[in-house]
Amino acid sequence: MKVSLQILAVLGVLATSAHAEELPIFDAHMHYSHDAVSFVPPNEVVKILRDAGVRKALVSSSDDRGTQLLKAAAPDIIVPALRPYERRGAIGTWMHDPSVIDYLAKKLAKFEYEAIGEFHAYGDDIQTKVIQTMIGMARERNLLLHHHGDREALDQILATWPEARVLWAHSGFAPPNEVANALRTYPRVWADLAYRSDMADSSGVDEDWRKAFEKFPDRFMVGTDTFAPERWHYVGRHAEFSRSWLAHLPDDIARKIAFENAEAMLAAK
Amino acid sequence: MIARTAFLASFALSSSALACPTPPDATQLIPEADHAPAAYAEMNTPPLSAPFAMLVTFCDPAQKIEALMFDALMPAHRHGMNFTVDVSKIADNRFEVSNIVFHMPGLWELQFGAEFAGRAYTYIAEVQVK
Amino acid sequence: MNWVVRLVGVLVCLLCGLSSAQADVILSKAEIDQTLRHGPWPPEVVLDPSNRVSGDTTAISLGEVLFSDLMLSRDRTISCASCHDPEQNFTDGLPRAEGRKTLDRNTQALWNLAVQRWYGWSGDSDSLWAQNLTPLLNPDELGHDENSLRAALVASVHRPAYEALFGEMDAEPAVETTVNVSKVLAAYIETLRSGKTSFDQFRDALASGDMKKAAQYPLSAQRGLQIFVGRGNCAFCHSGPAFTNGEFHHAAVPFFLERGGVDPGRAEGIDRLMESPFTLAGEFSDDGSKAGAWAVRNVRFQHGNFGAFRVPTLRRAARTAPYMHDGSLRDLASVIQHYNQIDMERLHSDGEAILRPLGLSDQDAEDLEDFLRTLSDD
Numbered sequence: 001m002k003v004s005l006q007i008l009a010v011l012g013v014l015a016t017s018a019h020a021e022e023l024p025i026f027d028a029h030m031h032y033s034h035d036a037v038s039f040v041p042p043n044e045v046v047k048i049l050r051d052a053g054v055r056k057a058l059v060s061s062s063d064d065r066g067t068q069l070l071k072a073a074a075p076d077i078i079v080p081a082l083r084p085y086e087r088r089g090a091i092g093t094w095m096h097d098p099s100v101i102d103y104l105a106k107k108l109a110k111f112e113y114e115a116i117g118e119f120h121a122y123g124d125d126i127q128t129k130v131i132q133t134m135i136g137m138a139r140e141r142n143l144l145l146h147h148h149g150d151r152e153a154l155d156q157i158l159a160t161w162p163e164a165r166v167l168w169a170h171s172g173f174a175p176p177n178e179v180a181n182a183l184r185t186y187p188r189v190w191a192d193l194a195y196r197s198d199m200a201d202s203s204g205v206d207e208d209w210r211k212a213f214e215k216f217p218d219r220f221m222v223g224t225d226t227f228a229p230e231r232w233h234y235v236g237r238h239a240e241f242s243r244s245w246l247a248h249l250p251d252d253i254a255r256k257i258a259f260e261n262a263e264a265m266l267a268a269k
Numbered sequence: 270m271i272a273r274t275a276f277l278a279s280f281a282l283s284s285s286a287l288a289c290p291t292p293p294d295a296t297q298l299i300p301e302a303d304h305a306p307a308a309y310a311e312m313n314t315p316p317l318s319a320p321f322a323m324l325v326t327f328c329d330p331a332q333k334i335e336a337l338m339f340d341a342l343m344p345a346h347r348h349g350m351n352f353t354v355d356v357s358k359i360a361d362n363r364f365e366v367s368n369i370v371f372h373m374p375g376l377w378e379l380q381f382g383a384e385f386a387g388r389a390y391t392y393i394a395e396v397q398v399k
Numbered sequence: 400m401n402w403v404v405r406l407v408g409v410l411v412c413l414l415c416g417l418s419s420a421q422a423d424v425i426l427s428k429a430e431i432d433q434t435l436r437h438g439p440w441p442p443e444v445v446l447d448p449s450n451r452v453s454g455d456t457t458a459i460s461l462g463e464v465l466f467s468d469l470m471l472s473r474d475r476t477i478s479c480a481s482c483h484d485p486e487q488n489f490t491d492g493l494p495r496a497e498g499r500k501t502l503d504r505n506t507q508a509l510w511n512l513a514v515q516r517w518y519g520w521s522g523d524s525d526s527l528w529a530q531n532l533t534p535l536l537n538p539d540e541l542g543h544d545e546n547s548l549r550a551a552l553v554a555s556v557h558r559p560a561y562e563a564l565f566g567e568m569d570a571e572p573a574v575e576t577t578v579n580v581s582k583v584l585a586a587y588i589e590t591l592r593s594g595k596t597s598f599d600q601f602r603d604a605l606a607s608g609d610m611k612k613a614a615q616y617p618l619s620a621q622r623g624l625q626i627f628v629g630r631g632n633c634a635f636c637h638s639g640p641a642f643t644n645g646e647f648h649h650a651a652v653p654f655f656l657e658r659g660g661v662d663p664g665r666a667e668g669i670d671r672l673m674e675s676p677f678t679l680a681g682e683f684s685d686d687g688s689k690a691g692a693w694a695v696r697n698v699r700f701q702h703g704n705f706g707a708f709r710v711p712t713l714r715r716a717a718r719t720a721p722y723m724h725d726g727s728l729r730d731l732a733s734v735i736q737h738y739n740q741i742d743m744e745r746l747h748s749d750g751e752a753i754l755r756p757l758g759l760s761d762q763d764a765e766d767l768e769d770f771l772r773t774l775s776d777d
Contacts, residue, residue, distance in 0.1 A: 039655060089743055195703075200700070228745045241700075346752055346753060352694065368693045373644065399436065
């Protein structure tokens, strides 16, 4: 059964040390959207998070109501972020919709947030009036930006607001050397590894990724990306997955990626 | 997409200038760095959603490639393969990559990583799967 | 020109338009190329090297008898045929299978299963015989364990046929017997092949350049085929002669379970494969060269596996409603509307940019359905 062992290790079935089992997780990429609220009610979500050992979670939702419900149910876990659109279907169009600005203003006046995002924007999208105004609103309040998009858009965000703290969703789905390049260029950019599994391979951690983690141990974090309601039931599996590949990194780097980097990012106002 | 094609074309020119006896129907691998040894892959037309193999050859006898990594993805659909491949060295500077499965028709981008004396060269190539 | 002449002219033209419309191949060169890739049919008969009784006539007839024998269930109440009813294209017509309780998934029909890469909606098995073990041993289906199955077989009229294939039973470990029974069942199921349909006649005619014969394929089906290989993007996943790539995808079908929780689909399928001693990499395969074992060895962990299901074949699909892994769509028209109005919110924004609302007119939807039916009229 030599064969299966490799993959089991990746799946987290073989936790390599007792420490790995307990590694607390800061899940930096979660959504709790309008449909999820009806399928997986807040108390069930909170149980899922606690069972998985997720101590903190950066949550943004299409239709902010979900985030607020969760925050009320587990204020110790939920770190609220404000998504600039109310329906996931608006991913490609929201930057051309001026009503986004009113929506953001209303929400920011009413609730406390640590971040604006996760928002989708590629290339010149950043120059639209809506996104420029949104960045200005984040700047006034010194909020983190959780950006899903390409390097070009990332560059434009930092050109607009050079001191911005940006969490680059999915590490831009870029290869590790390109992610490392972005982190080198911008000291206030962090990268989440949501929906990626390329850093974990049968021997533990992919070599190129290991180099990036060792070079920038303070800048990466994990995330489940609960983009459809069913995916809340993936949180436990994902936490196990994270622990299993992190167990192949030095303990201090593993702890940072699992939890501490996200806390430090939020504190770096 | 246009940018990438132009990029590929520019490299295709520069690498064909290298002195490598590339068989006529082989696929030239496009190196990321200028000084990388020329390399090519030989394969039959990739079948759809069935395993196949390719032979990868590096042309510079002065550099003996120690290990080869292979991966592939579909840029249009942002997904890769559902399997990892097997790589075996069959001679100096010659590797067989087997159990490659392209499970969808369309353009696949092949990525090669070659290790030589602690250095890593990366190459890409493209194949159209029908 | 007087009006009579004009009228006659119009009439003639109408007629010529009609007749050419009825006897035309409207596919472009590129569409013809795409069509050719969905054949030829039927595929060559191949034997399963991991199953030493594959193709054996004694095994095939024993398998056929066992398939409907109540002895296969521990309490002698049901058999494979209770769910895979030979009279109903080897399925049951129900949304979800009824075993000892209602199962979570739709009963798959058993056509064209010889030597596939994966079996079951989530690919829990990499061989047909291994897949057959699941219903035998599942407490909610036939409910046997190795010993009860062996005891039932020893006491049955099938013992001589079994021993003719596998030798004396007395010393045989129960797990061997169980695997052998599933191999006998596999030998039978392998013989269930669907035949040439009107689509295949069309495709063969195109392949041989016989446009006159090809033109007999109905226009509506041709238009539906154009949607299938064209803007519908269907052929990205439903590819090749069996109209499936045999792999796992998201078709935006919800995967919550009625009893709570979710059906993890391929994510769980891989877990099961990894735990199973009955894969092609294991000792129960009769193929010494372990030729098919690369798939289970090399299968890759991906977050997208969660809630992905195996792309079903579309051959004979028109006869096996309801549809999808949970039988949630009643008929082909509903499946087409599911794709037509696909819920993008269910798909990851960085996933396959393949599924999107299609904007099909009523006519388009009917054409697509007409096409799908021509994959089932054999």
